[in-house]
Amino acid sequence: MMMLHPAVQLAFDGSGIDGSLFTAVTDLARDTKWLNTPLSLWTNAGLGVFAVLMLIGWWKARRRDTATMTLALVAPVAVVVAFTVAEVVKKVVAEVRPCYSLPHDYFVSACPASTDYAFPSGHTTVAAATVAALWLLQRRLAVIAAAFALLEGFTRVYLGDHYPHDVLGAALLAMPVAYLASRILGRVAVPLVERLRTGLLQPVLTAAPVGAHAAR
Template sequence: MTSAATAPAALDGSRIDGGLYTTVTDFARHTHWLNQPMVWWTSYGAVLFVLLLIAAWWRARRADAAAMAGALSAFAAAAIAFLLNSGIKDLVAEPRPCRALPHDFLLEACPVPSDYAFPSNHTTVAFAAAVALLLIDRRLGAFAIVAAVLMGASRVYVGAHYPHDVLASALVGALVAIPTVLTGRRALTPAVELLRTGALRPLLSAG
């Protein structure tokens, strides 16, 4: 079996912005007070996006059917973004920076070679959820965008990804979220209106 480091399609991310990656990880090396908060956020921050999506759904129960359709589509956007991003990772097969730059400071253990870097799943899902939320609830969305930026920054800070990995992830997340929510809101509204009169009413309407 061909290794990730020698796969013909592999992208050497260190040639793109390895220097900037090293600058960020050196910053992490010298900011010990920030290490644990960033490790915690990069590991568990995804929970916040789930809670924000749930909050959007809960608020949509008191709004019209289109709002609920949008809230449901936001969940779909995050799931679709993850699946698409996973496919891109396997196609590009960019080795993690910990393999190209093994002497840089790492806060996150180097994963197995088949766990590729480009793009970042954490960041893609965070931005997909954040952009979807921005389309359906500006207040929740604005907060989520800030949290998504912090998620992307944390992935570089802990040494898991190059900067270009997280920038591409933000783009993938946004490009999935926008059409998914806009199309889903339009396509699902009639179904939500119908289902609000049946057994699913408690999930789709506040009363």
């Protein structure tokens, strides 16, 4: 019989919530081993997509008003706020990773340390928070981010890192936190951004309207 580390024995076991669904997804991973490496690479590299989408939002905001630029600048801050809240929740809940609770399932990812808890999913938190922040900035970018967020959440279960409820819980936590953070900071920081747009950072925060050079 497998003896668990004391820290694992004291942690919350989430396998009773949706362990069977988790197993069904990891069985899919076992049967599609040709996908294991691509999705393993994507699950971390894919986070860069959300950074790129926020950069695109900033680039487009350069031709918009100060309120829009403020939302673009606070978007990554809102993501950090959501991630920080999620990390606090993770320590409080202390849900042991699936590899400890369901050791006989198929796992693509290596089993992390016993104190690296599962709920909520950090990767999904970043993805969902980006969707919420971009929703206030530009909804087309938010829709694109949502599609990638779904893929990100799926990979976390497929690779065996998280239960489905870890992913769902991360989204339900991150989206309202990031949305509220963006709304609050998006209002409070407007005067500061207004000053920055007319100061040394003007070339970074403001772009000449299309056709301005031709008009000269």
